[in-house]
Amino acid sequence: MANTAVADAGSGLSRAELAARHGLTVAGARPTLAAYVKQVWSYRHFITTYANAKAVSAFSQARLGQAWQVLTPLTNAAVYFLIFGVILNTKRNVPNFIAYLCVGVFVFTFTQAAVMGGTRAISGNLGLIRALHFPRASLPIATTLTQFRNLLYAMAVLVVIVLATGEPINLEWLLVVPAILLMTVFNAGLAMILARLGSKLTDMKQIMPFVMRTWMYGSGVLYSVKVFEENLPALVAQLVHINPLLVYIELVRHAMLENTPLTSSAPVLWLLAIAWAVVVGLGGFIYFWRGEQEYGRG
Amino acid sequence: MAELNSPADAATTAVGERIPTVIVDDAHLIYRVYGGGNGSAASPAAALRRIVRRQPARQTLREVHAVKGVSFTAYRGEAIGLIGSNGSGKSTLLRAIAGLMPVNRGAIYTQGQPSLLGVNAALLGDLSGERNVELGCLAMGMSPEEVKKVAPEILSFSGINERGDFASLPMRTYSSGMGARLRFAISAAKRHDVLLIDEALATGDARFRRRSEQRIRQLREDAGTVFLVSHSIGSIRDTCERSIWLESGLIRMDGPTDEVAQAYEDYMANR
Numbered sequence: 315m316a317n318t319a320v321a322d323a324g325s326g327l328s329r330a331e332l333a334a335r336h337g338l339t340v341a342g343a344r345p346t347l348a349a350y351v352k353q354v355w356s357y358r359h360f361i362t363t364y365a366n367a368k369a370v371s372a373f374s375q376a377r378l379g380q381a382w383q384v385l386t387p388l389t390n391a392a393v394y395f396l397i398f399g400v401i402l403n404t405k406r407n408v409p410n411f412i413a414y415l416c417v418g419v420f421v422f423t424f425t426q427a428a429v430m431g432g433t434r435a436i437s438g439n440l441g442l443i444r445a446l447h448f449p450r451a452s453l454p455i456a457t458t459l460t461q462f463r464n465l466l467y468a469m470a471v472l473v474v475i476v477l478a479t480g481e482p483i484n485l486e487w488l489l490v491v492p493a494i495l496l497m498t499v500f501n502a503g504l505a506m507i508l509a510r511l512g513s514k515l516t517d518m519k520q521i522m523p524f525v526m527r528t529w530m531y532g533s534g535v536l537y538s539v540k541v542f543e544e545n546l547p548a549l550v551a552q553l554v555h556i557n558p559l560l561v562y563i564e565l566v567r568h569a570m571l572e573n574t575p576l577t578s579s580a581p582v583l584w585l586l587a588i589a590w591a592v593v594v595g596l597g598g599f600i601y602f603w604r605g606e607q608e609y610g611r612g
Numbered sequence: 613m614a615e616l617n618s619p620a621d622a623a624t625t626a627v628g629e630r631i632p633t634v635i636v637d638d639a640h641l642i643y644r645v646y647g648g649g650n651g652s653a654a655s656p657a658a659a660l661r662r663i664v665r666r667q668p669a670r671q672t673l674r675e676v677h678a679v680k681g682v683s684f685t686a687y688r689g690e691a692i693g694l695i696g697s698n699g700s701g702k703s704t705l706l707r708a709i710a711g712l713m714p715v716n717r718g719a720i721y722t723q724g725q726p727s728l729l730g731v732n733a734a735l736l737g738d739l740s741g742e743r744n745v746e747l748g749c750l751a752m753g754m755s756p757e758e759v760k761k762v763a764p765e766i767l768s769f770s771g772i773n774e775r776g777d778f779a780s781l782p783m784r785t786y787s788s789g790m791g792a793r794l795r796f797a798i799s800a801a802k803r804h805d806v807l808l809i810d811e812a813l814a815t816g817d818a819r820f821r822r823r824s825e826q827r828i829r830q831l832r833e834d835a836g837t838v839f840l841v842s843h844s845i846g847s848i849r850d851t852c853e854r855s856i857w858l859e860s861g862l863i864r865m866d867g868p869t870d871e872v873a874q875a876y877e878d879y880m881a882n883r
Contacts, residue, residue: 332632
């Protein structure tokens with residue numbers, strides 16, 4: 315009756331054979347990598363619209379509304395200025411410490427927000443995933459784009475701060491563009507890795523804030539990682555130097571600030587930045603694609 | 613059988629063999645549910661004790677076996693009703709046919725990409741109705757030009773602007789009926805090969821229900837195969853020749869709608 319192996323009494327074929335004969339495909343099967351790239355590309359309008367919509371809806375219930383896109387980084391900078399600039403008057407042997415700090419915080423926040431958004435990209439959108447058919451990589455990519463948008467507002471604030479603290483504008487500033495683009499690729503890859511992990515391991519949401527805090531301390535956001543060399547074995551200190559977030563933060567600092575101390579030479583930093591973007595960006599996409607058919611299960 | 617094959621030209625191959633569009637082969641579907649533990653199992657001390665003693669976390673991870681081995685074949689030109697009491701696995705089965713949820717065991721084969729026409733598509737509550745229409749259409753794979761063309765039709769079909777300019781208000785301010793109408797209007801805007809309809813007829817007021825039934829008839833004429841999940845036996849009798857009765861994740865009966873619906877009604881009356 316309901317569970318017979320033969321689909322059609324007349325033909326005597328099994329269901330799988332009948333499906334193959336009429337060219338039916340397995341529902342929700344994973345596309346090939348090339349087909350998947352094509353699918354994601356054809357959904358680019360969905361990705362950008364979704365990313366913008368998310369950014370707008372984040373502040374839609376606040377009275378000041380979209381003004382918070384600029385007010386958030388500005389308030390952030392004001393807090394650091396109050397604590398480190400006015401109260402503690404910190405220098406830590408770094409020239410123009412306020413600008414140094416703000417670059418670190420804003421650039422780090424980009425990755426932090428992309429990571430947190432990526433972790434929830436699948437697990438927080440199960441309703442959408444179980445209702446509509448679209449390449450799931452759209453979701454972590456869209457979260458990264460939302461954060462990229464926020465970073466652009468933060469960068470505008472940053473330019474004002476950097477100029478106000480007496481840095482001159484020069485052609486080197488243009489290097490910010492490739493540095494941030496490489497970082498965006500890196501963040502998108504990271505968001506995709508964490509989206510897949512977060513869809514299976516429901517505890518990721520609780521763990522990630524601690525991981526990010528640790529990562530911040532190792533990325534020279536609040537101080538130069540030079541202090542690590544005095545207290546850590548040489549090998550571990552070397553590992554800190556290839557830390558991707560440190561690399562991206564230092565590149566932006568190098569482009570915008572005149573006399574900022576670097577942990578590695580600029581060419582080495584650029585090579586590391588490219589390598590991290592390629593490895594994590596591509597690796598993250600492939601890792602995410604391999605789980606494509608599983609995301610609806612939750 | 614002749615009257616079942618309404619698009620008579622393409623429903624059979626040259627040798628008169630019917631063309632299958634959906635083949636479900638011994639499909640099992642299991643939900644994994646975290647949380648929901650109660651009483652002592654929910655305290656941190658109990659959770660720690662379980663971790664220390666390496667007991668399986670039986671209260672935090674539970675499995676719900678929603679569909680337990682279902683097999684059937686659907687052919688081109690058929691409209692199939694899925695009936696059964698609440699929680700019998702109807703909606704879950706539709707999600708699996710649509711490829712939105714992978715089967716745990718067995719297999720489901722489909723022709724092309726079936727589309728689930730549900731009222732559950734989660735949209736963004738903080739965005740306006742118009743923006744949600746745009747986003748929903750893009751998520752169904754339309755191009756921005758197509759979206760511009762169909763968006764006014766969707767808004768007027770949903771009728772949310774009949775009492776003032778609601779389309780520019782955030783969706784969280786909509787009544788549940790208005791939200792459901794807009795969601796149905798969005799998903800009905802596209803043509804589909806295999807169409808899966810989940811309780812879509814039950815949304816909105818009587819006037820909207822009449823309009824949506826008419827829209828579904830149109831979509832049915834375009835689609836190869838239609839599945840309809842509904843608790844309204846009347847609408848199943850109106851639209852489907854064949855019905856499958858699911859109970860607790862198993863097929864209880866599969867056959868002509870008249871017989872299956874009669875048996876189902878007798879069964880429900882005696883409970």
